[in-house]
Amino acid sequence: MDLRLDGLTVTIDGADLVRDLSLDVADGAVVGLIGPNGSGKSTALRCVYRALRPTHGTVWIGGDDLAGLGRRDGARRVAALTQQGGSDLDFTVEEVVALGRAPHKHGNEPLTAREHELCRRAMERLDLLHLAGRGVLSLSGGERQRVLVARALVQEPRVLVLDEPTNHLDVRHQIELLAMLRGADLTVLVVLHDLNLAAAVCDRLGVLSGGRLVAAGPPADVLTEALVRDVFGVAATVVPHPLSGAPQLLYTVTDTTPEGTPR
């Protein structure tokens, strides 16, 4: 199911957080949104999982206007991993994962055997089975992040949006998560901070700066030294990955003494 952002503009308190953003995510594609802090990546995603209503523009999902779908209907098509993924209460891991079924259930209707199996498989995929009975508040940040991914998978969405899913994950779980996104047969829109991971995993990248889309295309076309310098303000050397050929950035870190610090 394809996802299309069509002229999205989000204005809050007079500030344009996102300006006239149009971006297509083809059915089954993995598209990355990159950009510096405050460039509007999360705001754009929030319009897709309906935490925010765009001031102008439309989110099309499988040809339907998202705003015209009921909230639960929308949630059966789009699942999200948000940045504020915590919990107030000490639910067990399996309880949180099972809440992914909420858009498919009325009231307190219990899960079916198929749904229990679905939850079990999601926990298995995310390496969580041994934590099933643990309280989520006692987990490490990375473990909790994996719980939230499992919950999103259990939702059985057609489109998955993720806001910095690799936060808190160790390198093994980062790679495994991104590999899973590629193999999940889902339409994926993902915000990533790590440009090298973004280049490795995404079919296409969209680059946001100041709320505007300034570049979009395959990673090899987008991630150039000029763009990284202009958008991120960082000097980087771009080299092709020796195995995959994906563009990879090499940074040079030099000492700087902050102004005003005594020598």
Added chain:
Amino acid sequence: MRTAPDAAPVIASAAPGRRSAGLVVVTIGLTVVLLASVLVAIGVGAAGIAPADTARYLWAALTGGSIGADEATAYQIVWQIRTPRVLLAAVVGAGLALVGVAVQAMVRNALADPFVLGVSSGASVGAVAVIVTGGLAALGSYAVSAGAFLGALLASVLVYVAATGRAGMSPLRLVLTGVAMSFGFQAVMSVIVYFAPDGEATSTVLFWTMGSFGAATWGSLPVVAVAVAVAVVALRRSGRLLDVLALGDETAASLGVDAGRVRRGLFLLSSVVTGAMVAVSGAIGFVGLILPHLVRMVVGAGHARVFAVAPPAGAIFMVWVDVAARTVVAPRELPLGVITALVGVPVFVALMRRRGYLFAGR
């Protein structure tokens, strides 16, 4: 990521069934204990009455049966004085525990209780205003309760309006507004009491801030009982919704839940039910704060289970608190808030230390 697949089915598929069966047992057990508690509590007091006699009197009252003339006094004590009082304690205890859970979920704060939204101080203002001005005289003996209820609702509306901004009603803003407004209402109440011509206003204030079932009659029961029953039914049906709300507004949106709308519903429900409770019993502190935590420590965080267990647990707790209040220093009565704190604090601290209980922010 694909380890130990053979250990899996046990974990995922057996647990829910076992847990719901356990829940049924716990709920039935609590209901039996509650009925027994009510029966015993009605017998306890200045004139001790055996549970068997209590049951006989109640049976007679309910079925229109007859009792001996020599038992008329005992019967009157049981049916006219103690029964409504004990039932009111049970209803209010159930309601406070239930609304406490709902309010904590609504404002996403572990320290919230049913009175955090300014309801109790608003009720005090309403009650005192009625006494001083003699308003609502048409309602006779219910005038003060009605004034308290109206005061509670007015306070809720004020808090709601003040806490609602363009971006909706944020949990933190709701708590802060409620706390700030409470101070305002208390100031208004103090001014009224200060300029009141007689001492009645002062004792009314004491009643409303400490809580008591001393004024319970059959007439004070129906409204609050219906309010609490409606809340029990409505909240028990919303367990999963509140679970989703506890994951945060962003995640709730991604799961198809409009957190703002759920919050408005919870606000309306908890304001009305709390107002109804405060009007007949005053603001009994501590129960609505601590019972929810105690219940979660025992049955876990899932709201479906918490809403099943909290009402009977709160009812049992409150029935015995009231028994203690009227017997420990008889013939005088202790304020209920004193006993809830004396009993609740040590139990709470002990449980919290033993079970490694966690709430957001640890």
